[in-house]
Amino acid sequence: MTPPQSPIAPFELERYFARHEFVTQFLLCSSDIEGLTLRELLTLADDDMRERWESLTLGYTESPGHPLLRHAIASLYTTLHDDDVIVTNSGEEPIYIAMRLLLRPGDHMIVTWPGYQSHYEIARSIGAHVTLLPLHPRNGRWMIDLDELRAAVRPNTRVLLTSFPHNPTGALPTHNEWRAIAQLVETHGLRWISDEVYRGLEIVVADQLQAAADISPRALSIGAMSKTYAMAGARIGWSATQDAHLREQFLIYKDYTTICSSAPSEILATIALRAGDAVVARSRAIIDVNLALATQFFATHTEHFEYIPPAAGSIAFPRLRHSDADEFSAALLRTHNTLLLPASAFGYPQPHFRIGFGRPNFAQALAQLEDFLTV
Numbered sequence: 503m504t505p506p507q508s509p510i511a512p513f514e515l516e517r518y519f520a521r522h523e524f525v526t527q528f529l530l531c532s533s534d535i536e537g538l539t540l541r542e543l544l545t546l547a548d549d550d551m552r553e554r555w556e557s558l559t560l561g562y563t564e565s566p567g568h569p570l571l572r573h574a575i576a577s578l579y580t581t582l583h584d585d586d587v588i589v590t591n592s593g594e595e596p597i598y599i600a601m602r603l604l605l606r607p608g609d610h611m612i613v614t615w616p617g618y619q620s621h622y623e624i625a626r627s628i629g630a631h632v633t634l635l636p637l638h639p640r641n642g643r644w645m646i647d648l649d650e651l652r653a654a655v656r657p658n659t660r661v662l663l664t665s666f667p668h669n670p671t672g673a674l675p676t677h678n679e680w681r682a683i684a685q686l687v688e689t690h691g692l693r694w695i696s697d698e699v700y701r702g703l704e705i706v707v708a709d710q711l712q713a714a715a716d717i718s719p720r721a722l723s724i725g726a727m728s729k730t731y732a733m734a735g736a737r738i739g740w741s742a743t744q745d746a747h748l749r750e751q752f753l754i755y756k757d758y759t760t761i762c763s764s765a766p767s768e769i770l771a772t773i774a775l776r777a778g779d780a781v782v783a784r785s786r787a788i789i790d791v792n793l794a795l796a797t798q799f800f801a802t803h804t805e806h807f808e809y810i811p812p813a814a815g816s817i818a819f820p821r822l823r824h825s826d827a828d829e830f831s832a833a834l835l836r837t838h839n840t841l842l843l844p845a846s847a848f849g850y851p852q853p854h855f856r857i858g859f860g861r862p863n864f865a866q867a868l869a870q871l872e873d874f875l876t877v
């Protein structure tokens with residue numbers, strides 16, 4: 503008997519983390535921020551939320567999400583209402599559902615690349631044609647080429663998926679570039695999936711972009727508690743869109759994925775968002791310290807690396823000048839118990855690797871890399 507074949511290609515990055523994340527001493531490539539402890543988070547709770555936490559019953563929850571959580575999420579946007587938000591289980595779930603809703607076999611989709619594999623693999627598994635739109639390292643920043651984007655649009659293009667702040671490069675468009683992308687969506691009548699799970703981690707606060715869902719009725723913005731809010735283990739995310747029909751369809755689909763979110767996680771996420779300034783300040787403080795160390799490290803080792811610091815987010819994508827990224831990462835792991843993520847996990851054929859700035863032991867992890875270079 504032939505063994506069953508998955509109708510979708512393996513998620514290389516997630517398989518890589520599944521192999522290494524929980525057995526490696528120094529994680530130098532994580533994209534999330536060191537998770538909040540429950541104790542830390544609960545000290546941030548107001549009286550109302552503390553009472554809700556302590557008296558919580560572990561039953562089913564409302565499918566679109568707890569009303570207080572939807573309200574807290576809607577407050578992150580400038581024009582959206584509570585009803586525009588649907589709470590999901592993680593940032594992954596809305597990517598999956600949006601693709602299932604918006605793409606049919608034979609449709610065409612454009613997606614920023616390198617990127618999170620679900621951004622294009624789900625589309626391929628549906629039978630859609632995918633154009634991977636590369637980000638280029640030019641003039642000290644990573645960015646897509648807007649002319650390449652315009653040229654990629656076909657008569658059957660249904661969806662543009664952008665992912666900014668960008669994983670893995672830390673790229674962020676300028677406000678003008680972002681407006682140009684929104685304009686293109688409008689001109690061609692596309693649907694716009696905007697993965698914004700690192701929003702709030704811009705290095706310069708004024709660089710933060712308006713959420714796609716705020717500026718376009720054709721957009722669906724995806725958010726999550728996993729990165730900016732340091733709660734990856736809560737598995738809470740959301741979709742936000744002005745489009746009422748799309749929200750209705752989204753809920754129909756959600757009945758077949760997770761029905762509703764985890765009751766404890768919804769309360770914890772509401773606590774974190776109500777105390778959003780403090781939680782984000784904690785994440786930014788961890789990143790700031792580590793970015794300064796990285797800047798110094800890469801300035802000292804220009805013979806080995808080309809480094810473009812992130813404009814936003816918790817990660818960057820340096821290039822190795824003389825080594826193969828798979829071999830380099832494997833050797834570092836073997837000799838120094840330290841994890842980097844080679845570009846091959848993104849299907850990216852250049853000698854880059856992802857480095858992550860979200861861990862408090864970054865200095866020790868970087869010291870391992872330093873030692874590796876000298877032996």
Ligand SMILES: Cc1ncc(COP(=O)(O)O)c(C=O)c1O
Pocket residue numbers: 533592593594595618665669697699726727728734737738739
């Ligand atoms: C761009 C992007 N989108 C979505 C996700 C998934 O987020 P979550 O962990 O909340 O499912 C990730 C996780 O790494 C990501 O980098």
